[in-house]
Amino acid sequence: MTAPTGFTDITDELAAQAIELPSWAFGNSGTRFKVFGTPGTPRDPFEKIADAAKVHELTGLAPQVALHIPWDRCDFEALATHAGQLGVRLGTVNSNTFQDDDFKFGALTHVDERIRSKAIDHHIECIDVMDATGSRDLKIWLAEGSNYPGQADMRGRQDRLHDSLAKIYDRLGESQRLVLEYKFFEPSFYHTDVPDWGTSFAQVSALGDKAKVCLDTGHHAPGTNIEFIVMQLLRLGRLGSFDFNSRFYADDDLMVGAADPFQLFRIIHEVIRGGGLNNPDVAFMLDQCHNVENKIEGQMRSVLNVQEMTARALLLDTAALTAAQESGDVIAANDIFMDAFYTDVRPALAEWRTSRRLPANPVQAFRESGYQEQIEAERVGGTQAGWGA
Numbered sequence: 001m002t003a004p005t006g007f008t009d010i011t012d013e014l015a016a017q018a019i020e021l022p023s024w025a026f027g028n029s030g031t032r033f034k035v036f037g038t039p040g041t042p043r044d045p046f047e048k049i050a051d052a053a054k055v056h057e058l059t060g061l062a063p064q065v066a067l068h069i070p071w072d073r074c075d076f077e078a079l080a081t082h083a084g085q086l087g088v089r090l091g092t093v094n095s096n097t098f099q100d101d102d103f104k105f106g107a108l109t110h111v112d113e114r115i116r117s118k119a120i121d122h123h124i125e126c127i128d129v130m131d132a133t134g135s136r137d138l139k140i141w142l143a144e145g146s147n148y149p150g151q152a153d154m155r156g157r158q159d160r161l162h163d164s165l166a167k168i169y170d171r172l173g174e175s176q177r178l179v180l181e182y183k184f185f186e187p188s189f190y191h192t193d194v195p196d197w198g199t200s201f202a203q204v205s206a207l208g209d210k211a212k213v214c215l216d217t218g219h220h221a222p223g224t225n226i227e228f229i230v231m232q233l234l235r236l237g238r239l240g241s242f243d244f245n246s247r248f249y250a251d252d253d254l255m256v257g258a259a260d261p262f263q264l265f266r267i268i269h270e271v272i273r274g275g276g277l278n279n280p281d282v283a284f285m286l287d288q289c290h291n292v293e294n295k296i297e298g299q300m301r302s303v304l305n306v307q308e309m310t311a312r313a314l315l316l317d318t319a320a321l322t323a324a325q326e327s328g329d330v331i332a333a334n335d336i337f338m339d340a341f342y343t344d345v346r347p348a349l350a351e352w353r354t355s356r357r358l359p360a361n362p363v364q365a366f367r368e369s370g371y372q373e374q375i376e377a378e379r380v381g382g383t384q385a386g387w388g389a
């Protein structure tokens with residue numbers, strides 16, 4: 001097999017790549033029409049971590065697992081120990097203000113001081129969890145907004161959001177960070193309080209250097225040039241993390257790289273261009289749900305998709321591209337860019353994996369490992385974990 005030209009020059013970067021898995025990807029999830037139960041689904045956070053560790057064991061790509069509070073509430077020190085024994089670490093802690101009746105009309109933006117304080121306290125609890133797990137990042141996604149013009153005072157909500165975030169920020173430890181995720185719709189449809197990168201950027205900039213933006217690839221209007229946003233946030237030093245996933249229509253949370261691998265390639269190209277690859281300041285995370293496919297295989301396929309597009313983007317002939325760009329040779333520049341995208345790196349990656357004592361085909365190795373049969377036999381009784389439980 002002949003590896004693509006330059007492949008050996010990029011293997012150090014590939015070896016350093018780390019992608020954080022979401023604990024909720026291993027629980028049952030669905031649409032508002034149906035949540036399908038799946039044999040072998042974890043019944044508690046410990047079993048979610050075990051499944052995540054299997055993904056890492058077979059791909060070498062996923063050493064960290066994100067938690068969602070309260071879904072993953074448990075003995076966190078024991079959970080961290082369990083993770084360590086399985087070869088992974090606990091990562092980002094996600095807050096949740098979208099499943100409490102008190103937060104129907106807002107949480108960090110609520111007009112009622114009692115409810116707003118309750119939402120702030122929830123985030124303080126999340127930071128307590130981070131202290132126990134050794135996590136660095138608190139990720140905040142807010143399901144806040146309004147459905148009808150006139151329903152809410154958008155300006156007042158923005159001011160209260162700042163005040164709430166400042167109180168949470170003050171509680172962060174020296175090496176901890178806050179990342180604020182944006183989303184232009186859902187569950188509110190007229191306005192959301194953090195709809196876009198500009199709002200997230202404005203809010204985190206008003207807090208301090210430990211506050212950054214989280215970019216979820218599924219949270220933009222169709223046609224949005226997401227790689228431009230990546231470029232801009234890196235340029236401004238405020239890209240804290242990615243929530244990677246794919247979408248066809250809205251916030252589909254499908255496997256990253258499945259719907260539009262070219263978009264993923266373009267995004268990773270800008271990450272590399274902006275110094276964000278394998279940079280601890282820019283966390284790569286998945287935010288996905290596997291409703292119909294095998295969850296462990298879905299996570300494996302996703303991290304491998306990120307790896308494949310990273311390899312292609314690293315193979316880009318940047319010197320030739322710059323020369324073509326600067327000489328105004330539009331066709332040549334586009335050809336060079338597309339040549340990298342069209343390079344099939346799969347055989348070279350398989351060979352390289354083998355050289356690192358990883359399976360050439362991790363999904364096939366998983367199927368042959370018997371792990372799925374084992375968890376289906378063992379995880380009977382109890383309640384399966386789900387998105388929201």
Ligand code: AOS
Pocket residue numbers: 024094141181183216243251287
């Ligand atoms: C919601 O749309 C966001 O993507 C959040 O990151 C959320 O916390 C996550 O999807 C889990 O539900």
Ligand code: ZN
Pocket residue numbers: 141181216243287
């Ligand atoms: Zn997300």
Ligand code: ZN
Pocket residue numbers: 183216218219251287
């Ligand atoms: Zn989302």
